[in-house]
Amino acid sequence: MIIAEQKPVNEILKNIPENSRLLIVGCDTCVTVCLAGGEKEVAVLSSVISMSDKKMKSIEGTSIERQCDKEFLSEIKDRVSECDIILSMACGVGVQMMSDYYNGKIVLPALNTLFMGSNEETGYWLERCLGCGDCSLDITGGICPKTRCSKGLMNGPCGGSEGGKCEVDPENLDCGWNLIYNRLKELNRLDTMAAIQPPRDWSKSHDGGPRRIIREDLLL
Protein backbone atom coordinates (compact mmCIF):
# COMPACT_ATOMS: atom_id res chain seq x y z
CA MET A 1 0.00 0.00 0.00
CA ILE A 2 0.94 3.64 -0.30
CA ILE A 3 2.45 5.11 2.83
CA ALA A 4 2.25 8.79 3.63
CA GLU A 5 2.62 11.08 6.61
CA GLN A 6 1.09 14.40 7.49
CA LYS A 7 2.97 17.55 6.65
CA PRO A 8 3.88 19.81 9.58
CA VAL A 9 0.79 21.88 10.46
CA ASN A 10 2.64 25.17 9.85
CA GLU A 11 3.45 24.13 6.32
CA ILE A 12 -0.18 23.18 5.69
CA LEU A 13 -1.43 26.48 7.11
CA LYS A 14 1.08 28.59 5.21
CA ASN A 15 -0.67 27.99 1.90
CA ILE A 16 -4.27 28.42 3.04
CA PRO A 17 -5.52 31.98 2.64
CA GLU A 18 -7.14 33.58 5.70
CA ASN A 19 -10.94 33.48 5.90
CA SER A 20 -11.32 30.58 3.49
CA ARG A 21 -14.09 28.09 3.49
CA LEU A 22 -12.03 24.99 3.91
CA LEU A 23 -12.99 21.45 2.98
CA ILE A 24 -10.72 18.74 4.31
CA VAL A 25 -11.09 15.47 2.45
CA GLY A 26 -9.69 12.18 3.64
CA CYS A 27 -9.28 8.94 1.75
CA ASP A 28 -10.54 5.62 3.13
CA THR A 29 -7.96 3.42 1.52
CA CYS A 30 -4.14 3.33 1.95
CA VAL A 31 -3.77 6.49 4.00
CA THR A 32 -6.48 5.36 6.37
CA VAL A 33 -4.62 2.15 7.00
CA CYS A 34 -1.33 3.97 7.56
CA LEU A 35 -3.09 6.42 9.88
CA ALA A 36 -2.19 9.52 7.92
CA GLY A 37 -5.29 10.70 6.08
CA GLY A 38 -8.46 8.83 7.01
CA GLU A 39 -11.64 10.00 8.64
CA LYS A 40 -10.00 10.18 12.06
CA GLU A 41 -7.11 12.25 10.84
CA VAL A 42 -9.51 14.59 9.05
CA ALA A 43 -11.28 15.24 12.36
CA VAL A 44 -8.02 15.85 14.20
CA LEU A 45 -6.64 18.18 11.54
CA SER A 46 -9.96 20.11 11.49
CA SER A 47 -9.74 20.86 15.16
CA VAL A 48 -6.01 21.68 14.99
CA ILE A 49 -6.68 24.21 12.24
CA SER A 50 -9.68 25.66 14.04
CA MET A 51 -7.55 26.22 17.11
CA SER A 52 -4.71 27.81 15.14
CA ASP A 53 -4.07 31.52 14.66
CA LYS A 54 -5.28 31.38 11.12
CA LYS A 55 -8.96 32.23 11.03
CA MET A 56 -11.16 30.30 8.64
CA LYS A 57 -14.67 31.21 7.61
CA SER A 58 -15.61 27.54 7.88
CA ILE A 59 -13.96 24.18 8.19
CA GLU A 60 -15.72 21.10 6.92
CA GLY A 61 -14.44 17.55 6.90
CA THR A 62 -15.31 14.41 5.00
CA SER A 63 -13.71 11.30 3.61
CA ILE A 64 -14.31 9.25 0.49
CA GLU A 65 -13.60 5.69 -0.54
CA ARG A 66 -10.72 6.41 -2.93
CA GLN A 67 -9.49 9.79 -4.10
CA CYS A 68 -7.53 8.17 -6.89
CA ASP A 69 -10.78 7.11 -8.55
CA LYS A 70 -13.07 9.51 -10.43
CA GLU A 71 -16.07 7.44 -9.51
CA PHE A 72 -15.83 8.39 -5.87
CA LEU A 73 -14.79 12.01 -6.37
CA SER A 74 -18.18 12.95 -7.78
CA GLU A 75 -19.82 12.07 -4.44
CA ILE A 76 -18.65 15.28 -2.81
CA LYS A 77 -19.74 17.67 -5.57
CA ASP A 78 -22.15 19.62 -3.37
CA ARG A 79 -19.72 20.09 -0.55
CA VAL A 80 -17.02 21.16 -2.95
CA SER A 81 -19.25 23.81 -4.44
CA GLU A 82 -19.54 25.39 -1.00
CA CYS A 83 -15.84 25.65 -0.29
CA ASP A 84 -12.90 27.77 -1.51
CA ILE A 85 -10.06 25.44 -0.73
CA ILE A 86 -9.86 21.65 -0.71
CA LEU A 87 -7.25 20.26 1.61
CA SER A 88 -6.70 16.70 0.47
CA MET A 89 -5.45 14.14 2.92
CA ALA A 90 -4.90 11.55 0.20
CA CYS A 91 -1.62 10.41 -1.36
CA GLY A 92 -0.15 12.38 -4.25
CA VAL A 93 -2.26 10.46 -6.71
CA GLY A 94 -5.44 11.37 -4.86
CA VAL A 95 -4.49 15.05 -4.64
CA GLN A 96 -3.87 15.15 -8.39
CA MET A 97 -7.11 13.37 -9.23
CA MET A 98 -8.99 15.78 -6.98
CA SER A 99 -7.31 18.74 -8.71
CA ASP A 100 -8.16 17.39 -12.13
CA TYR A 101 -11.72 16.64 -11.24
CA TYR A 102 -12.46 19.93 -9.51
CA ASN A 103 -10.17 21.99 -11.67
CA GLY A 104 -11.73 25.30 -10.68
CA LYS A 105 -10.74 24.81 -7.05
CA ILE A 106 -7.46 25.20 -5.29
CA VAL A 107 -6.49 21.76 -4.00
CA LEU A 108 -3.71 21.58 -1.44
CA PRO A 109 -1.89 18.50 -0.15
CA ALA A 110 -1.92 17.81 3.57
CA LEU A 111 0.38 14.81 3.35
CA ASN A 112 3.83 13.94 2.12
CA THR A 113 3.52 10.74 0.13
CA LEU A 114 6.51 8.55 0.84
CA PHE A 115 6.48 5.05 -0.53
CA MET A 116 4.91 1.74 -1.33
CA GLY A 117 5.42 -0.35 1.70
CA SER A 118 4.20 -2.45 4.55
CA ASN A 119 3.07 -1.99 8.10
CA GLU A 120 5.67 -3.97 10.02
CA GLU A 121 4.26 -3.35 13.46
CA THR A 122 2.18 -0.65 15.11
CA GLY A 123 3.82 2.64 14.26
CA TYR A 124 6.44 1.21 11.91
CA TRP A 125 6.14 1.32 8.12
CA LEU A 126 8.77 0.08 5.71
CA GLU A 127 9.35 0.74 2.02
CA ARG A 128 9.15 -2.45 -0.01
CA CYS A 129 8.90 -1.58 -3.70
CA LEU A 130 10.07 1.27 -5.93
CA GLY A 131 7.91 0.31 -8.86
CA CYS A 132 11.02 -0.24 -10.94
CA GLY A 133 9.11 -1.82 -13.80
CA ASP A 134 11.37 -4.85 -13.97
CA CYS A 135 10.77 -7.01 -10.94
CA SER A 136 13.70 -9.12 -9.86
CA LEU A 137 12.20 -10.70 -6.76
CA ASP A 138 12.53 -14.07 -8.46
CA ILE A 139 16.31 -14.01 -8.18
CA THR A 140 16.54 -12.36 -4.78
CA GLY A 141 14.42 -14.63 -2.68
CA GLY A 142 11.44 -12.31 -2.57
CA ILE A 143 13.37 -9.42 -1.00
CA CYS A 144 13.73 -6.32 -3.17
CA PRO A 145 17.37 -5.33 -3.72
CA LYS A 146 16.43 -2.04 -5.36
CA THR A 147 14.48 -0.93 -2.32
CA ARG A 148 16.10 -2.69 0.60
CA CYS A 149 19.72 -2.05 -0.44
CA SER A 150 20.65 1.61 0.09
CA LYS A 151 22.51 1.66 -3.20
CA GLY A 152 20.08 -0.50 -5.14
CA LEU A 153 22.89 -2.92 -5.95
CA MET A 154 22.12 -5.97 -8.04
CA ASN A 155 25.16 -8.14 -7.45
CA GLY A 156 25.35 -8.71 -3.74
CA PRO A 157 26.43 -6.81 -0.65
CA CYS A 158 28.92 -3.96 -0.80
CA GLY A 159 31.81 -3.63 1.64
CA GLY A 160 29.73 -1.59 4.06
CA SER A 161 27.65 -4.49 5.32
CA GLU A 162 28.49 -5.31 8.92
CA GLY A 163 26.65 -7.27 11.57
CA GLY A 164 23.69 -7.54 9.24
CA LYS A 165 23.38 -3.77 9.09
CA CYS A 166 23.90 -1.24 6.31
CA GLU A 167 26.63 1.42 6.37
CA VAL A 168 23.97 4.08 5.91
CA ASP A 169 22.61 3.50 9.43
CA PRO A 170 24.54 0.75 11.20
CA GLU A 171 22.31 0.98 14.25
CA ASN A 172 18.89 0.56 12.73
CA LEU A 173 18.95 -0.34 9.08
CA ASP A 174 19.18 -3.93 7.92
CA CYS A 175 21.52 -4.55 5.00
CA GLY A 176 19.18 -5.60 2.22
CA TRP A 177 21.73 -7.93 0.72
CA ASN A 178 22.37 -9.59 4.03
CA LEU A 179 18.64 -10.37 4.20
CA ILE A 180 18.72 -11.65 0.64
CA TYR A 181 21.77 -13.79 1.35
CA ASN A 182 20.15 -15.40 4.37
CA ARG A 183 16.92 -16.04 2.52
CA LEU A 184 18.64 -17.55 -0.51
CA LYS A 185 20.79 -19.69 1.73
CA GLU A 186 17.69 -20.96 3.46
CA LEU A 187 16.14 -21.70 0.09
CA ASN A 188 19.33 -23.37 -1.08
CA ARG A 189 19.49 -20.94 -3.97
CA LEU A 190 22.79 -19.14 -3.38
CA ASP A 191 23.78 -20.03 -6.93
CA THR A 192 21.47 -17.28 -8.18
CA MET A 193 23.51 -14.80 -6.16
CA ALA A 194 26.72 -16.02 -7.75
CA ALA A 195 25.49 -15.22 -11.26
CA ILE A 196 26.42 -11.78 -12.56
CA GLN A 197 23.39 -9.57 -13.06
CA PRO A 198 23.80 -7.26 -16.06
CA PRO A 199 23.29 -3.49 -15.87
CA ARG A 200 19.67 -2.57 -15.34
CA ASP A 201 17.42 -1.18 -18.05
CA TRP A 202 16.32 2.04 -16.44
CA SER A 203 14.03 2.90 -19.31
CA LYS A 204 11.50 0.64 -17.58
CA SER A 205 11.78 2.73 -14.45
CA HIS A 206 10.79 6.35 -13.97
CA ASP A 207 13.19 8.00 -16.38
CA GLY A 208 11.23 10.30 -18.62
CA GLY A 209 7.63 11.29 -18.31
CA PRO A 210 4.99 9.29 -16.51
CA ARG A 211 4.91 5.63 -17.34
CA ARG A 212 1.76 4.39 -18.94
CA ILE A 213 0.13 1.07 -19.52
CA ILE A 214 -2.08 0.86 -22.55
CA ARG A 215 -3.92 -2.43 -22.97
CA GLU A 216 -5.37 -2.57 -26.45
CA ASP A 217 -7.50 -5.52 -25.43
CA LEU A 218 -9.26 -3.44 -22.83
CA LEU A 219 -9.56 -0.12 -24.65
CA LEU A 220 -13.08 0.67 -25.70
Next chain:
Amino acid sequence: MKTEKKSRMQRLFEKGEFVVTAELGPPKSLDFSVLDRKIDLLSGVVDAVNLTDNQTAIARISSIAAGLYVMKAGLEPVIQMACRDRNRLAIQADLLGACLHGITNVLCLTGDHQCMGNHPGAKHVFDIDSIQLIQIVKNMRDKGVFQNGDEIRNSKKSDLFPPYFFIGGAANPFAEPFEWRVSRLEKKIEAGIDFIQTQCIYDMDRFGQWMKEVVDRGLHKKAKIMAGITPIKSLGMARYMRDNVAGVTVPDSVIQRMEKVENVKEEGIKFAVEQIRQFREMEGIAGVHIMAIEWEDAVKGMVESSGLLPRPKVS
Protein backbone atom coordinates in the same frame (compact mmCIF):
# COMPACT_ATOMS: atom_id res chain seq x y z
CA MET B 1 44.38 -0.84 -33.86
CA LYS B 2 46.35 -2.04 -30.90
CA THR B 3 46.47 0.34 -28.01
CA GLU B 4 47.78 -2.11 -25.47
CA LYS B 5 50.27 -0.40 -23.26
CA LYS B 6 50.87 -2.26 -20.08
CA SER B 7 51.32 -0.23 -16.95
CA ARG B 8 54.39 -0.53 -14.82
CA MET B 9 52.28 -2.13 -12.13
CA GLN B 10 51.02 -4.80 -14.50
CA ARG B 11 54.52 -5.53 -15.79
CA LEU B 12 55.85 -5.84 -12.24
CA PHE B 13 53.14 -8.34 -11.41
CA GLU B 14 53.95 -10.27 -14.55
CA LYS B 15 57.59 -10.41 -13.53
CA GLY B 16 56.47 -11.91 -10.24
CA GLU B 17 57.51 -8.93 -8.15
CA PHE B 18 55.79 -8.13 -4.85
CA VAL B 19 54.05 -4.89 -5.77
CA VAL B 20 53.62 -1.96 -3.39
CA THR B 21 50.97 0.70 -3.88
CA ALA B 22 49.79 3.53 -1.68
CA GLU B 23 46.69 5.63 -1.37
CA LEU B 24 46.81 9.28 -2.35
CA GLY B 25 43.75 11.42 -1.78
CA PRO B 26 43.46 14.32 -4.23
CA PRO B 27 43.18 17.67 -2.45
CA LYS B 28 39.93 19.59 -2.06
CA SER B 29 41.29 22.77 -3.61
CA LEU B 30 43.69 23.83 -6.31
CA ASP B 31 46.35 24.26 -3.67
CA PHE B 32 48.47 21.31 -4.70
CA SER B 33 51.30 21.91 -2.25
CA VAL B 34 50.01 19.11 -0.03
CA LEU B 35 49.89 16.76 -2.97
CA ASP B 36 53.39 17.80 -4.06
CA ARG B 37 54.64 16.88 -0.61
CA LYS B 38 52.92 13.51 -0.71
CA ILE B 39 54.33 12.84 -4.18
CA ASP B 40 57.83 13.54 -2.83
CA LEU B 41 57.24 11.19 0.06
CA LEU B 42 56.06 8.34 -2.15
CA SER B 43 58.31 8.68 -5.20
CA GLY B 44 60.63 5.72 -5.51
CA VAL B 45 58.96 4.15 -2.49
CA VAL B 46 55.87 2.63 -4.09
CA ASP B 47 55.15 1.32 -7.59
CA ALA B 48 51.90 3.16 -8.09
CA VAL B 49 49.48 5.36 -6.19
CA ASN B 50 45.69 5.16 -5.96
CA LEU B 51 43.93 8.43 -6.65
CA THR B 52 40.66 8.24 -4.80
CA ASP B 53 37.39 9.27 -6.41
CA ASN B 54 35.46 11.68 -4.17
CA GLN B 55 36.42 9.42 -1.32
CA THR B 56 33.86 9.07 1.47
CA ALA B 57 31.54 11.16 -0.70
CA ILE B 58 33.46 14.40 -0.27
CA ALA B 59 33.91 16.53 -3.40
CA ARG B 60 37.56 16.83 -4.44
CA ILE B 61 39.72 17.15 -7.52
CA SER B 62 38.80 14.26 -9.79
CA SER B 63 40.84 11.08 -9.71
CA ILE B 64 41.75 11.31 -13.38
CA ALA B 65 42.89 14.94 -13.23
CA ALA B 66 44.94 14.24 -10.11
CA GLY B 67 46.23 11.07 -11.77
CA LEU B 68 47.57 13.11 -14.66
CA TYR B 69 49.23 15.44 -12.21
CA VAL B 70 51.05 12.69 -10.34
CA MET B 71 51.99 11.05 -13.62
CA LYS B 72 53.74 14.23 -14.70
CA ALA B 73 55.64 14.07 -11.44
CA GLY B 74 56.81 10.56 -12.31
CA LEU B 75 54.46 8.43 -10.22
CA GLU B 76 52.21 5.84 -11.77
CA PRO B 77 48.52 6.43 -11.07
CA VAL B 78 45.77 3.93 -10.31
CA ILE B 79 42.59 5.86 -10.78
CA GLN B 80 39.59 4.93 -8.73
CA MET B 81 36.22 4.94 -10.41
CA ALA B 82 33.16 4.77 -8.19
CA CYS B 83 29.59 4.15 -9.31
CA ARG B 84 28.03 6.68 -6.96
CA ASP B 85 28.56 9.84 -8.98
CA ARG B 86 28.42 8.85 -12.63
CA ASN B 87 26.19 6.87 -14.92
CA ARG B 88 27.46 4.47 -17.59
CA LEU B 89 27.80 7.23 -20.19
CA ALA B 90 29.98 9.39 -17.98
CA ILE B 91 32.03 6.44 -16.77
CA GLN B 92 32.84 5.20 -20.24
CA ALA B 93 33.67 8.71 -21.41
CA ASP B 94 35.99 9.25 -18.45
CA LEU B 95 37.66 5.89 -18.97
CA LEU B 96 38.41 6.64 -22.60
CA GLY B 97 39.75 10.01 -21.52
CA ALA B 98 42.01 8.43 -18.92
CA CYS B 99 43.36 5.98 -21.48
CA LEU B 100 43.93 8.79 -23.97
CA HIS B 101 46.30 10.33 -21.44
CA GLY B 102 48.08 7.07 -20.75
CA ILE B 103 46.33 6.13 -17.54
CA THR B 104 45.43 2.46 -17.65
CA ASN B 105 45.24 1.26 -14.04
CA VAL B 106 41.60 1.52 -13.03
CA LEU B 107 40.14 0.46 -9.70
CA CYS B 108 36.40 -0.17 -9.97
CA LEU B 109 34.38 0.55 -6.85
CA THR B 110 30.78 0.81 -5.74
CA GLY B 111 31.48 3.93 -3.69
CA ASP B 112 30.43 4.99 -0.21
CA HIS B 113 26.88 6.19 0.22
CA GLN B 114 26.57 9.98 -0.05
CA CYS B 115 25.25 10.18 3.51
CA MET B 116 28.83 9.49 4.68
CA GLY B 117 30.15 12.66 3.12
CA ASN B 118 29.64 16.40 3.01
CA HIS B 119 26.81 16.53 0.46
CA PRO B 120 24.25 14.25 2.10
CA GLY B 121 21.47 15.84 0.05
CA ALA B 122 23.08 14.78 -3.23
CA LYS B 123 21.34 12.26 -5.46
CA HIS B 124 23.40 9.15 -5.93
CA VAL B 125 23.62 7.49 -9.30
CA PHE B 126 24.40 3.77 -8.91
CA ASP B 127 23.27 3.26 -12.48
CA ILE B 128 25.60 0.28 -12.39
CA ASP B 129 27.38 -1.48 -9.54
CA SER B 130 31.06 -2.32 -9.21
CA ILE B 131 30.70 -5.79 -10.71
CA GLN B 132 28.85 -4.46 -13.73
CA LEU B 133 31.49 -1.71 -14.01
CA ILE B 134 34.28 -4.28 -14.05
CA GLN B 135 32.51 -6.15 -16.81
CA ILE B 136 32.03 -2.96 -18.82
CA VAL B 137 35.73 -2.06 -18.56
CA LYS B 138 36.74 -5.57 -19.54
CA ASN B 139 34.46 -5.57 -22.56
CA MET B 140 35.77 -2.18 -23.62
CA ARG B 141 39.28 -3.58 -23.49
CA ASP B 142 38.85 -7.14 -24.71
CA LYS B 143 35.94 -6.89 -27.09
CA GLY B 144 36.25 -3.24 -28.05
CA VAL B 145 32.62 -2.56 -27.24
CA PHE B 146 30.68 -0.10 -25.17
CA GLN B 147 28.14 -1.28 -22.63
CA ASN B 148 25.38 -1.11 -25.25
CA GLY B 149 27.34 -3.40 -27.57
CA ASP B 150 28.44 -0.69 -30.03
CA GLU B 151 32.00 -1.09 -31.23
CA ILE B 152 34.55 1.45 -30.09
CA ARG B 153 35.41 3.13 -33.37
CA ASN B 154 34.69 6.53 -34.81
CA SER B 155 32.69 5.32 -37.79
CA LYS B 156 31.88 2.08 -39.53
CA LYS B 157 34.84 2.55 -41.87
CA SER B 158 37.42 3.41 -39.24
CA ASP B 159 39.48 0.94 -37.27
CA LEU B 160 38.28 -0.64 -34.09
CA PHE B 161 40.10 1.29 -31.40
CA PRO B 162 39.66 -0.37 -28.02
CA PRO B 163 41.18 1.29 -24.97
CA TYR B 164 43.58 -0.62 -22.75
CA PHE B 165 43.13 -1.09 -19.01
CA PHE B 166 44.58 -2.99 -16.08
CA ILE B 167 41.46 -3.63 -14.10
CA GLY B 168 41.29 -3.57 -10.34
CA GLY B 169 38.65 -4.03 -7.72
CA ALA B 170 38.32 -3.93 -3.97
CA ALA B 171 37.56 -6.77 -1.63
CA ASN B 172 36.53 -6.60 1.97
CA PRO B 173 37.33 -9.86 3.74
CA PHE B 174 35.77 -8.53 6.95
CA ALA B 175 32.38 -7.36 5.77
CA GLU B 176 29.39 -9.59 6.09
CA PRO B 177 28.09 -12.08 5.30
CA PHE B 178 31.58 -13.41 5.94
CA GLU B 179 30.93 -16.72 4.17
CA TRP B 180 29.96 -14.81 1.06
CA ARG B 181 33.07 -12.68 0.79
CA VAL B 182 35.19 -15.12 -1.18
CA SER B 183 32.30 -15.76 -3.53
CA ARG B 184 32.04 -12.03 -4.07
CA LEU B 185 35.72 -11.94 -5.02
CA GLU B 186 35.10 -14.82 -7.38
CA LYS B 187 32.26 -12.90 -8.95
CA LYS B 188 34.55 -9.93 -9.49
CA ILE B 189 37.15 -12.18 -11.05
CA GLU B 190 34.54 -13.66 -13.32
CA ALA B 191 33.49 -10.13 -14.26
CA GLY B 192 37.09 -9.38 -15.21
CA ILE B 193 39.39 -7.99 -12.55
CA ASP B 194 43.14 -8.38 -12.88
CA PHE B 195 44.01 -7.27 -9.35
CA ILE B 196 42.29 -6.55 -6.09
CA GLN B 197 43.19 -4.42 -3.13
CA THR B 198 41.64 -5.46 0.16
CA GLN B 199 40.14 -3.34 2.90
CA CYS B 200 42.72 -2.58 5.59
CA ILE B 201 43.58 -5.63 7.62
CA TYR B 202 44.09 -5.78 11.38
CA ASP B 203 42.55 -9.15 12.12
CA MET B 204 45.23 -11.45 10.76
CA ASP B 205 43.40 -14.63 11.81
CA ARG B 206 40.23 -13.78 10.00
CA PHE B 207 42.19 -12.55 7.00
CA GLY B 208 44.17 -15.80 7.00
CA GLN B 209 40.92 -17.75 6.94
CA TRP B 210 39.66 -15.73 4.00
CA MET B 211 42.95 -16.06 2.18
CA LYS B 212 43.01 -19.80 2.70
CA GLU B 213 39.66 -20.12 1.00
CA VAL B 214 40.87 -17.83 -1.80
CA VAL B 215 43.85 -20.10 -2.37
CA ASP B 216 41.79 -23.29 -2.02
CA ARG B 217 39.54 -22.04 -4.78
CA GLY B 218 42.57 -21.08 -6.87
CA LEU B 219 41.46 -17.45 -7.11
CA HIS B 220 44.95 -16.08 -6.45
CA LYS B 221 45.96 -17.50 -9.80
CA LYS B 222 43.26 -15.56 -11.59
CA ALA B 223 43.83 -12.13 -10.05
CA LYS B 224 46.69 -10.50 -8.17
CA ILE B 225 45.75 -10.04 -4.56
CA MET B 226 47.11 -7.05 -2.69
CA ALA B 227 46.68 -6.91 1.08
CA GLY B 228 45.48 -3.57 2.43
CA ILE B 229 47.30 -1.93 5.32
CA THR B 230 46.57 1.19 7.33
CA PRO B 231 49.17 1.78 10.04
CA ILE B 232 47.70 2.69 13.40
CA LYS B 233 48.63 6.25 14.29
CA SER B 234 46.91 6.62 17.63
CA LEU B 235 44.79 4.69 20.08
CA GLY B 236 41.87 6.94 19.29
CA MET B 237 42.13 6.07 15.63
CA ALA B 238 42.27 2.34 16.33
CA ARG B 239 39.18 2.55 18.51
CA TYR B 240 37.41 4.73 15.98
CA MET B 241 38.12 2.25 13.22
CA ARG B 242 36.86 -0.56 15.42
CA ASP B 243 33.66 1.20 16.43
CA ASN B 244 32.70 3.44 13.56
CA VAL B 245 34.08 2.30 10.24
CA ALA B 246 31.74 -0.15 8.53
CA GLY B 247 33.57 -3.18 7.27
CA VAL B 248 36.73 -2.71 9.35
CA THR B 249 37.52 -5.08 12.21
CA VAL B 250 40.16 -4.27 14.80
CA PRO B 251 40.64 -7.16 17.23
CA ASP B 252 40.97 -6.45 20.94
CA SER B 253 44.46 -7.93 20.93
CA VAL B 254 45.61 -5.16 18.59
CA ILE B 255 43.99 -2.46 20.71
CA GLN B 256 45.54 -3.96 23.85
CA ARG B 257 48.94 -4.02 22.20
CA MET B 258 48.64 -0.32 21.44
CA GLU B 259 47.37 0.43 24.94
CA LYS B 260 50.49 -1.07 26.43
CA VAL B 261 53.01 1.13 24.66
CA GLU B 262 53.97 4.73 25.15
CA ASN B 263 54.67 5.51 21.53
CA VAL B 264 51.64 4.29 19.58
CA LYS B 265 52.92 5.68 16.28
CA GLU B 266 56.09 3.67 16.53
CA GLU B 267 54.21 0.54 17.56
CA GLY B 268 51.68 1.09 14.79
CA ILE B 269 54.42 1.07 12.21
CA LYS B 270 56.07 -1.90 13.84
CA PHE B 271 52.80 -3.83 13.63
CA ALA B 272 52.33 -2.81 9.98
CA VAL B 273 55.85 -3.97 9.12
CA GLU B 274 55.21 -7.31 10.82
CA GLN B 275 52.05 -7.61 8.78
CA ILE B 276 53.83 -6.85 5.51
CA ARG B 277 56.46 -9.45 6.34
CA GLN B 278 53.74 -12.00 7.01
CA PHE B 279 51.92 -11.11 3.80
CA ARG B 280 55.10 -11.68 1.85
CA GLU B 281 55.21 -15.20 3.22
CA MET B 282 51.51 -15.93 2.73
CA GLU B 283 50.55 -17.95 -0.29
CA GLY B 284 48.58 -16.04 -2.87
CA ILE B 285 49.46 -12.49 -1.88
CA ALA B 286 51.08 -10.57 -4.68
CA GLY B 287 51.54 -7.19 -3.08
CA VAL B 288 50.43 -4.68 -0.48
CA HIS B 289 48.38 -1.54 -0.69
CA ILE B 290 49.23 1.02 1.98
CA MET B 291 46.57 3.47 3.03
CA ALA B 292 48.43 5.73 5.44
CA ILE B 293 45.72 8.35 5.67
CA GLU B 294 47.34 11.78 6.17
CA TRP B 295 50.45 9.97 7.29
CA GLU B 296 52.35 9.52 4.07
CA ASP B 297 55.64 10.24 5.82
CA ALA B 298 55.32 6.83 7.44
CA VAL B 299 55.24 4.92 4.17
CA LYS B 300 58.91 5.00 3.27
CA GLY B 301 59.99 3.68 6.66
CA MET B 302 57.41 0.92 6.49
CA VAL B 303 58.43 -0.21 3.03
CA GLU B 304 62.09 -0.01 3.89
CA SER B 305 61.82 -1.96 7.14
CA SER B 306 59.82 -4.60 5.31
CA GLY B 307 62.79 -5.16 3.05
CA LEU B 308 61.00 -3.86 -0.02
CA LEU B 309 63.35 -1.04 -0.99
CA PRO B 310 64.67 -0.24 -3.50
CA ARG B 311 61.66 -0.86 -5.72
CA PRO B 312 62.42 -3.04 -8.73
CA LYS B 313 62.81 -1.49 -12.16
CA VAL B 314 60.89 -2.59 -15.23
CA SER B 315 61.97 -1.95 -18.75
